[in-house]
Amino acid sequence: MVSYLELAGLLSAVGWARRHTRDVLSAWGIERNAETVELLVSELVTNAVRHARVPDGAVTYLDLAEVRRISLTLRLRRDRVSVEIWDSDPQPPAMREQSLDAEGGRGLFLVATLSKEWGYYHPPTGGKVVWCVVPLPSSGTTADARGTPRLPKRQPSTMPVPKAEVVNDPSILQQVIDGLHRME
Template sequence: MQLRQASVDERAVIRRWGRDRRNVATARGVLLKALTEWGLEEIADSAVLVLSELLTNAVRHAHVPAGREIETRFRLTGDRVRIEVHDSSDEKPVRGMADVDSLDGRGLWLVDTLSGSWGVTARDGVGKVVWAEFRLPGTGGDDRGA
């Protein structure tokens, strides 16, 4: 795990993953460990579920050349935790409407429901960043992740 302290007010964990579904479980463990070290167990369940959805989408849907990796970044800055999933596909995720019997199509609905905010931004170069933010417990505002 790459843990770096960018400044007194920011902590980050950055990892790269192959496009293998088994890496999703490992990434959840990395995020849980970081949240525990930061004393943020209160938002862990929601944050880990959101990461799982974002990373699973990248593994399943980001059509990229062989050998390209997916990067996760977990950042604690000020009053927020930000979860980012970087991939080299320009294809943006779309929040779908799953029918009642469908096993797929609910991931971004969960991300929207559990996180304070989320979105998609372009990266420098190719690809995109899909991110979600959680306001820290007790800091006011939208604490859906708490």
């Protein structure tokens, strides 16, 4: 099963992408891991919006005409959900050094930590696609016996492994989730 959503590269795209993801996963009968997928979509769309947004201070209708688009593709297989976010900027994603007191810059770190695998590729149409895969439990999914379209073959990720101490603190992840819910 595949779901595709095209959005304007505006801050409001993050909330719309989260809502779309929640609705699609619910329709697919995936309750387990849904919050993880939703969080990863939110982080990747936020990064795409940063690269697609109009400059700060842009307020006219003509400025809005310059907004680039981004897209979200969700793919369901029997054992995983893949998330693909396309934006028109070909610049590879860059993971920042992590600091416990930093207020931002944890998006790709969260993606690397919470997904089974992730990376990016440059499609023939231009820009880049940043993708990640979230495994599903063997039961509780509604994928049919035929499966779904195969994921395209991709080169292994060349992204560096984060040089940060992993803090196994559920309260920090809960703070992130709570903050994202407040953004809606």
